[in-house]
Amino acid sequence: MEPGSPPSARESAERHLERGWALHRLGRNRDSLDEAKAALREVPGLAGAHGLLAFSLLELDRKEEAVQSARDCVAAAPAWAWAHYVIGRVLRRTGSCRAAGEALAECVRLDPEDADYRLETAWLRFDEGDMAAALEEAEQGLRLDPVHGPCAAVRGLALQHLDRRDEAAAAYRDALAIDPEMVIPHAGLGYLALRRSSGKEAAEAFRSALRLDPGYRWAQSGLPEALRHTFPGYGRIDRWVARLRALTHGKRGGLGCLLCLLILLFVGSSPPWFVDQDFSWTGILLWMARLLVILGTWAWAFSIWVVRPLYELALHSHPVGRWLVEPVHLRESRVLAGALLLSVLLLMAGAAFSWSRGATLGVILLLCLPPMGAVHRSGSVGWRGGERGFIVFALVLGVLGTLLPAEFGVAGIKSGLALSSLLLLHSFFISFTET
Structure with missing residues (x-):
């Protein structure tokens, strides 16, 4: 916050931000957007509010406004690693991978010990198709925080795309041991089971993923194929x-x-x-x-x-x-x-x-x-x-x-x-x- 803000304004902005982040985590992005705007009315130029505004706009598919809010976040706090994380994430999600890479590199330079920043960099490398680099970033995040579930999940994804299936399965199980409510490891195990033509196991894994997130498209696209594999003979044709x-x-x-x-x-x-x-x-x-x-x-x-x-x-x-x-x-x-x-x-x-x-x-x-x-x-x-x-x-x-x-x-x-x-x-x- 700006150091000259009155205490009452700072406290009110903090309350708006606290409610806004809670609403954002629940997927109520229109409401979190309103809370971010309310915080900015209390304390104009508040970096945290600009970040919440950017993430809420991004989820509402208002991409240009999200990018501008992310830039405002960096302008408000250029020495804060999280501000660069915000613009890096927004740029990655809007398809500007090169600019996102520069922002995330600055983010990691300012705070090399935060596993979340390594996670976002791993996702960037994954989107670019560089699975070896994605694996390296995810493993670096796990070295910083051994119980960082999302890093463990992305590690499994990278290993799966590198066709290191046994290691990928172990990584997914490690991720579920950290947090059994994560969707990616369940879906990943489902696709690995499909590669073995184990339809029943794959279907159960996809169902587990969809119970946690009914709209998860990666699991939605895999479940029909898993159910087909439960029928006699389909697996043999699929292997051909x-x-x-x-x-x-x-x-x-x-x-x-x-x-x-x-x-x-x-x-x-x-x-x-x-x-x-x-x-x-x-x-x-x-x-x-x-x-x-x-x-x-x-x-x-x-x-x-x-x-x-x-x-x-x-x-x-x-x-x-x-x-x-x-x-x-x-x-x-x-x-x-x-x-x-x-x-x-x-x-x-x-x-x-x-x-x-x-x-x-x-x-x-x-x-x-x-x-x-x-x-x-x-x-x-x-x-x-x-x-x-x-x-x-x-x-x-x-x-x-x-x-x-x-x-x-x-x-x-x-x-x-x-x-x-x-x-x-x-x-x-x-x-x-x-x-």
Whole structure:
């Protein structure tokens, strides 16, 4: 406070600040803003009030005003480390990382023994993507204050992003031993459990985080994936996808091209079914190998583009998960489930009534399922026009082939099979490049 302030004014400002900080901690930032302004009316230029004003404005997303209040805080007390901490934090939260770094460096220079200042510097390095520097700052904060829970939590985050998972888990547990009410360690343990495909453990960790802070988005985004991992088979598919993502985009594209080329060469060069009634062991083995290659191609693409979306239906039936499924993903899952059911019914009808064209239409629909799932890839909203057009055209050819007589019907069926096979091969390829 300014030394010339009357005692009554100083005491009144102190009371406003005390109430203001309490309200700020409760998230009542409009009220804390009013208290900060009241303190400044009592003692104009009060650095602590400018700091509270800056933090309250920041939480209310009034960023320009928050930065100005933080500058006023430094102007009121340029030799006070906390004032530089205020502007450093505000600048970091508003995206001015370079200026924030300069302010926090001055803050640490003025008071190198405060763990909170090291914590804010660790967050700055984390935002910049320098995980090694973030880890160093967090550990420096813990050396200054071994029971500083937030520093322990940020240490866990940095270790997790450095892929030092065992150390990260230990750091999160250390943080929870200091303060079990912190949200970050619970969510971090949830993501580490996801990396082990331990859905039940991950879901419990995310629930613990959300019980403490229902609006914590990091835990909100992880809980649906954790619940999916509780369903049989999902973890295995997720591990396949994770291994693909570990490769560079170029390597994935090269692998997809190579496999597609081998499939085309093998299937295209194999004799169609049994040529000239060749029932020798060689002919039978070649035919079976070709069939296995086709089934394997379909099964892989089906697992990536159809099975994973179908888990959304299972998640929607979960008492918690039903609120976590996005409507666009739910619609996609229902379309795929309906198409799968229809294809099975067509195959059954073809087998029961010796209706070969109906069974073939069912096969065409089955071949089109992975391309249908792929057009919604990467959270895309709506069908992508070109790919949808080819899928619809293949299905129309199949339907016409089923309804038209004689040669026209056979031509339609063959054309539908050929186009749906090419669409399947395309979805197989992009399962490597765009998963």
